[in-house]
Amino acid sequence: MNIFGVGLPEVTVILVLALLIFGPKKLPELGKQLGKTLKSLKKASNEFQNEIEQVINESEKEDLPKSPENNYTNGLDQVTKEPEKKDLSKSDSNDK
Numbered sequence: 001m002n003i004f005g006v007g008l009p010e011v012t013v014i015l016v017l018a019l020l021i022f023g024p025k026k027l028p029e030l031g032k033q034l035g036k037t038l039k040s041l042k043k044a045s046n047e048f049q050n051e052i053e054q055v056i057n058e059s060e061k062e063d064l065p066k067s068p069e070n071n072y073t074n075g076l077d078q079v080t081k082e083p084e085k086k087d088l089s090k091s092d093s094n095d096k
Contacts, residue, residue, distance in 0.1 A: 018030070
């Protein structure tokens with residue numbers, strides 16, 4: 001077992017020293033505070049990492065050229081408009 005580069009014997013020594021220094025009544029309170037502190041540090045670290053990833057993703061999107069989807073959509077608009085023009089021209093020739 002290796003927690004933060006500290007093995008089981010070292011963790012045991014630290015816990016025994018904490019028990020001797022703070023006593024059995026204060027030890028649960030200290031553990032609770034330590035847990036809260038670690039939880040808040042982990043949350044802050046995750047938020048910071050997410051913000052960094054968002055900035056990187058935004059900068060990558062700005063650097064990319066226009067996507068082919070936009071060109072394809074524009075092509076569809078043109079295709080849709082062309083038959084309408086043809087239909088109008090056919091109706092004009094039929095009226096004459």
